[in-house]
Amino acid sequence: MRKVGFILYPGYSPMGFAVSTAFEVANLQAGEPVYDVRMLSEHGGLVRTSLGFDVATEPFSGDHYDLLVVGGSMQEASAETVEFIRRAPGHCRRIAATCLAAFVLAEAGLLDGRRATTHWIRARELQARYPKVRVEEDRIFIADGPVWTSAGMTAGIDLALALIEEDLGLEAARNVARKLVLYHRRAGGQSQFSSLLELEPKSDRIQSVLTYAKGHLSNRLSVEELAEVAHLSPRQFSRAFQTETGQTPAKAIEHLRLEAARVLMEDTSHTIDVVAQQTGFADRNRMRRAFLRAFGQPPQVIRRAARGMAAVAEDLAEA
Missing domain, CATH: 1.10.10.60 (Homeodomain-like)
Structure with missing residues (x-):
């Protein structure tokens, strides 16, 4: 079973929970728990989202994860959260960021020399603040080795489906997309601008x-x-x-x-x-x-x- 951790910090966007739902549906489709999904934060306990409700989380640890997903937030991540993410490659196989969480990965140095994307509205800011990152602002998602980033909002679901496809195969990803009532999974190279x-x-x-x-x-x-x-x-x-x-x-x-x-x-x-x-x-x-x-x-x-x-x-x- 693959262990997946979602990293939350104050101001976390509830859109990130739609991303986690893709892994829940993958479990339902498989008829067994192929993903063990955990919500993580710096100290554990309740984390307040951007909509004002709280989510129960587990504290950061050195446990091995197959995948860590950093979700976008309306606030800056703490120095401790950034440091945990900086060390993450030592105990996780892949790390992903949806929407504006690309800034957190960049701050942690994980995007240096890598291709990455984020919400189009702040893509140029990402490039200006972190010149070592090869920002491609007009992409739905990008996988550069073990580091994945996605564009804003619903593009995180496309990223999740691509990760599921890598793990379980194309047909499994298609089945999850159908269960989520998605027309199809957009390809990573597809433009953010429809x-x-x-x-x-x-x-x-x-x-x-x-x-x-x-x-x-x-x-x-x-x-x-x-x-x-x-x-x-x-x-x-x-x-x-x-x-x-x-x-x-x-x-x-x-x-x-x-x-x-x-x-x-x-x-x-x-x-x-x-x-x-x-x-x-x-x-x-x-x-x-x-x-x-x-x-x-x-x-x-x-x-x-x-x-x-x-x-x-x-x-x-x-x-």
Whole structure:
């Protein structure tokens, strides 16, 4: 059984408990306790969360842990907590930080020379305060050897699912995601910035069009097709869409295609032609031009970079 400790300190965000729930569900799915989850703090006893309720914890100890997870807090961690985390690699196999807890790992020196991410809103601050950290602000989560970090808020659940996948396999992680009523586990390389969120339509009518488009990217998705979904004339639809999102339908659809294509390039072995067809670019040349405009690199280079990082992480984990 794998021992997992969640490190709490005053101001701890209750979102961290959603992360711990993934391990609880993994136990339920396995039909036996594969994870022994503990709540830990500097002195043990009750720790007050950012919402004002208290959580019972055990005091820090030198016990061996398969995984320690530091959760984000609205307050700074104490010097004693940082020191415990600094020594953690001596008695735990992996250590992870969700959201702003990356600052605690950085303060402890565990991110020096490593790739890391955090909530996008404070990623540049993390880089400025800790220049030895290789901050990648537009990532859902990153595993660099035994040290894992995630973006803000719900991204911690994606990190937990990735850890479960590493321990128990892909199918187990998928089963946990389904039990949590998640559409899917986002890949670590996926952008923190969802095109759907950035568009921020004001009406359900335009939101339904975007949801339809994301689920039918292999279609041509002409203005006429989208206008029919919105129950508007093409002219009315184009005007309403641009007023609500600030983009033309064509530009918004291209962003959705690019987002989906990048995930497929980084996390599947599909050929470029297959990715282009599945995401509606029709042919590889059109997709290549779109990648160059958006990312400054062709699809092949992005795929090679993602695989290279994965190989480095795997080598470090085995070292």
